[in-house]
Amino acid sequence: MKKWLSTLALVGAAMFAFSTAPAHAEGEVALDRAPDNADNFASLQHGAQLFVNYCLNCHSANLMRYNRLTDLGIDPKEIQANLLFTTDKIGNTMSVAMRPDDAKTWFGTTPPDLSVEARARGKDWLYTYLRSFYRDETRPTGWNNRVYENVGMPHVLWALQGIRTAKFETETDEKTGEKVKHFAGYTQVTPGTMSPVDYDSAMADLVSYLSWMSEPAQQTRKRLGVWVLIFLGVLSFLAWRLNASYWKDIK
Numbered sequence: 440m441k442k443w444l445s446t447l448a449l450v451g452a453a454m455f456a457f458s459t460a461p462a463h464a465e466g467e468v469a470l471d472r473a474p475d476n477a478d479n480f481a482s483l484q485h486g487a488q489l490f491v492n493y494c495l496n497c498h499s500a501n502l503m504r505y506n507r508l509t510d511l512g513i514d515p516k517e518i519q520a521n522l523l524f525t526t527d528k529i530g531n532t533m534s535v536a537m538r539p540d541d542a543k544t545w546f547g548t549t550p551p552d553l554s555v556e557a558r559a560r561g562k563d564w565l566y567t568y569l570r571s572f573y574r575d576e577t578r579p580t581g582w583n584n585r586v587y588e589n590v591g592m593p594h595v596l597w598a599l600q601g602i603r604t605a606k607f608e609t610e611t612d613e614k615t616g617e618k619v620k621h622f623a624g625y626t627q628v629t630p631g632t633m634s635p636v637d638y639d640s641a642m643a644d645l646v647s648y649l650s651w652m653s654e655p656a657q658q659t660r661k662r663l664g665v666w667v668l669i670f671l672g673v674l675s676f677l678a679w680r681l682n683a684s685y686w687k688d689i690k
Contacts, residue, residue, distance in 0.1 A: 468585050470586075472566075477658060484512065486645045486648025490645060491533075495535060557646070558653040572597070573625060581593065601627060606623040606625070
């Protein structure tokens with residue numbers, strides 16, 4: 440019971456942390472479909488590496504233990520040597536050293552725990568969000584995001600993607616006469632260490648890992664569900680034929 444209450448609390452905290460964005464921000468941006476890499480261990484391992492190196496500095500994952508990464512085929516020694524940055528024991532949870540009060544002072548809000556963020560937001564939202572940052576000097580962090588307007592999070596992956604600015608065009612609405620701002624594309628100011636294609640692929644890996652982390656037993660559950668449905672189908676057929684056999688001589 441406590442585990443379920445903890446999970447619900449984290450989902451609520453994640454949704455509350457993002458609630459300061461304008462209500463129209465998500466509805467105006469079409470979400471890109473995230474590639475499905477749930478069965479690709481190489482993709483999930485790369486996503487775990489990106490998460491530990493770029494996300495775990497500010498965002499915790501208190502429902503995930505480092506030793507669960509062995510489910511992705513990562514050797515415990517490799518976890519100890521290359522992925523264990525926030526603690527010294529592989530059995531500990533993925534917590535962060537940054538204090539919530541400091542985070543709120545620096546970013547305006549406490550970064551949400553990402554243990555179940557993929558279930559709260561959805562893979563498509565996360566995939567589009569991570570690829571929609573642009574330079575905005577009017578913001579305290581110097582960055583903004585089309586999916587989450589005026590977000591407090593800086594673009595921590597800018598070195599990989601490079602620096603981009605967003606182009607907006609202002610048009611007059613024929614019905615209301617009000618001026619409406621429309622997005623007209625990005626302009627690449629400086630290149631990143633990754634090409635646009637490679638960056639999109641890396642974000643797909645990161646989102647796939649976040650989705651796996653939100654429910655590590657997801658694939659097992661789905662495979663087991665298929666066998667359960669097959670069993671129920673066979674059992675239903677046998678029950679139907681047995682029922683017909685019992686009642687065949689009764690008119």
